[in-house]
Amino acid sequence: MFATIANANNDTKAAVGDNLKHLDQLLSASAGELVKSAKMYRDTDANEERRLDETYPSS
Incomplete structure (x- = not known):
């Protein structure tokens, strides 16, 4: 019985x-894609901020 449990x-x-x-x-494969997504959002936010x-x- 012990052998069965051990197996x-x-x-x-x-x-x-x-x-x-x-x-x-x-997770390792998706990490790179998450980094790319974060960069894309940062870049988009910066571009939209600049455009706005x-x-x-001007003052």
């Missing part, structure tokens, strides 16, 4: 480990 534990541990490795790969400021009369 089930090892199988579960291996499956969880595989899933964590896959999750790490997915140009509509105000």
Whole structure:
């Protein structure tokens, strides 16, 4: 009986480990895209701020 439990534990541990490795790969792949998205939003905000400021009369 102990062997059955030990084998089930090892199988579960291996499956969880595989899933964590896959999750790490997915998160690593998406990190670069998140950085690009953040830059795009910063650039867009800066450009819109500049465009809006140009509509105000200069002092």
